Amino acid sequence: MMGTVDKALSLMRFFSPQIPELGLSELARKSGFDKATTLRCLNALERNGFVEQDVLSRKYRVGLSPFHLAQIREQSFPVESIIAEHLDALATRVGETAHGTLMAGRDPVTVAISSPNRALFVHVSPSTALPWHATASGIAIAAHLPDEAQKELLDRLEFAPYTPKTPSNKEDMRTEWNVCRESGIACVQSTFEDDVVGTAAPIFGQTGHAVGSVAIASVALRMTPDLQTQIASELRRVSQIITNKIGGVLPVNL
């Protein structure tokens, strides 16, 4: 029975800033559901304002209910604002792009970005999915998830090769997670995009597991050991402040 709700909600994941509108056939193909099931899901989502259908193209886009719900969330539990308010200072101090990530369901999404005031910096797009295996944010969060969530994650990871340096198998992944758990910091170079160093620290929720991360995306050609040390130290500090503010709990080993 509940499979149906999961099916309907899972359709929402196919919308992105790059693909804001999708037709019935495309959604059926992407989801692997038959057309009749996909249409029934879309009709229920539409009745409740989660999607709208364009009259002319017949394509679907995100509706207004999420906007309304996001306002309610923001007023009652403004985690994304708490993260955002620390990013400007962070970007200024290290001179690189700072961004914050939170778990939305089972995947991390970027909730806030602050770029440094200089000509060359790494562009991070809002609401782009951050791949678990290829980004420092993904690794920092995954390394601090409950065991069963890590297992589930490893089973569904497809290890898309964004660059020649992207981790490509479960063993690599486990290694990255272990390193991150030991140091409290995830650091990767050119695993998602060439010439970019990603550094991230986890934000913890009430259970002592990660609910998000703060990260710095740096231009690799100007990275130095000193700057890397400073970035790690700033991220540790800010992630602990945010963890405290949202009522989170650091795990015992950190």
Add this chain to the structure above:
Amino acid sequence: MMGTVDKALSLMRFFSPQIPELGLSELARKSGFDKATTLRCLNALERNGFVEQDVLSRKYRVGLSPFHLAQIREQSFPVESIIAEHLDALATRVGETAHGTLMAGRDPVTVAISSPNRALFVHVSPSTALPWHATASGIAIAAHLPDEAQKELLDRLEFAPYTPKTPSNKEDMRTEWNVCRESGIACVQSTFEDDVVGTAAPIFGQTGHAVGSVAIASVALRMTPDLQTQIASELRRVSQIITNKIGGVLPVNL
């Protein structure tokens, strides 16, 4: 089968700025579903990031998926920004509170508010549900919905009496809608809150039916016939601009 998706999505409606967290029993009671069904719905919503459960209180709140989806919507189809950008000038010109409303699923929600720069004005809260029968926004939209949507609406309206002047039955409602269709403007006094005059004009979508409204909430004691005429005229103008900008179509009689 699809009843289940509707049930799950309908649970999201019970969250509001006033009631941001709800327990399982409360949600079961409000929805009329049994506890087992309610819990299965909540689990599916939680797996997909639409709700989160507080570890200590065990209550549910809105999760982060709506925030993420609202960002995607805003980037691809920024209707709420289009409305918002017209409200400041509107509030300044008439000296009263301007607000914009859009349909999210089957109910209207406030998406933008601009208050005039003066000491006394009507406070409109974001993401508060606007009752269909008691507000100018509700009437302006409902008057321009398809026939079947109007019938469905009349059947579910409970005509909560906010003030002694709130319309109280289907016949009153039909009368208000007819007046609004003839004039293009809905105007009510003290039907939702005492001492407040609400005036609203519909925003039309691609089908020529209303998808939202722009409205002015005025302090009744300073309303004059001239000001009322100015407000109606400004609202007609702004609602037509917004309708054009979002690719909407005015119905033939307007």
